[in-house]
């Protein structure tokens with residue numbers, strides 16, 4: 001028999017064989033075929049050795065046929081290998097260990113080998129909500145330094161040195177006489193120095209005070225300031241704006257009320273109370289027990305606020321005869337405690353996942 005024809009038939013019998021069930025076995029089989037036919041000691045190489053025994057005319061025709069066979073086997077092997085690799089990939093995806101679209105384990109779930117999916121801390125979630133709410137009303141987010149000079153933190157806010165009001169914010173000082181800011185109200189000043197009205201900003205951030213630590217006080221905490229300055233801003237604007245925010249926070253039916261309060265940088269100064277969303281304002285639960293959220297008062301102190309004091313506007317070069325504004329400053333941690341009925345602020349910062357995972 002013609003030796004080339006013999007090799008060709010042997011190759012066709014092998015190449016036409018159906019794939020094995022396991023693509024990895026196919027890849028191994030194809031590699032064995034490559035060695036058998038195209039390897040250094042393979043069948044095609046053996047045919048080439050025959051060449052030496054042939055006459056020059058026979059050599060050319062024989063050589064051409066061997067080369068054709070070699071090209072044909074090479075191309076077919078490449079094609080079969082590509083098919084086997086594609087099948088291997090499909091099988092891997094079907095087996096599940098290579099599917100990048102599968103979700104990871106749910107929050108808190110204990111799945112061996114997979115990290116649990118985390119979620120945002122409740123304080124961060126409130127931060128997202130406040131930014132979403134107020135930017136929707138046309139407010140921008142402003143920021144200022146956490147280490148402040150006393151002018152921005154106190155004097156410009158109408159809290160002069162040696163005035164008893166400064167004692168309220170008795171706090172830490174750096175050796176250079178700066179304060180870790182005691183409230184975000186300092187950002188009011190920085191914003192009014194940098195921009196001309198109309199001004200609409202909120203400014204969330206960390207604040208620091210020399211507090212004795214207890215269930216409702218920490219030396220480092222979060223606040224969010226708000227400021228609106230324009231022509232003709234009134235207490236009505238303050239009320240409507242904050243009422244909308246309280247409804248977003250605690251529900252659309254919650255009533256609000258204002259009580260007079262003193263903050264040096266506003267006149268009049270007010271405390272906004274929200275009707276307790278937990279007991280509905282009665283101060284008691286269905287079983288007659290005292291409401292744990294408002295402690296029986298029916299109302300919750302939520303947002304200190306007021307109309308920006310003329311001195312504060314003047315300190316920033318804004319004429320109070322032309323412009324007026326309102327300001328508010330919310331204790332973020334307190335709002336989160338109220339939202340979730342948490343009785344001790346320290347729990348929120350304890351880093352204990354068993355608490356955070358419930359929220």
Ligand code: DAH
Pocket residue numbers: 182183184185225226263265266304305306307327328329330
């Ligand atoms: N800065 C005040 C504080 O930390 C809170 C505050 C009260 C901010 C009234 C205001 C305001 O903007 O109008 O105690």
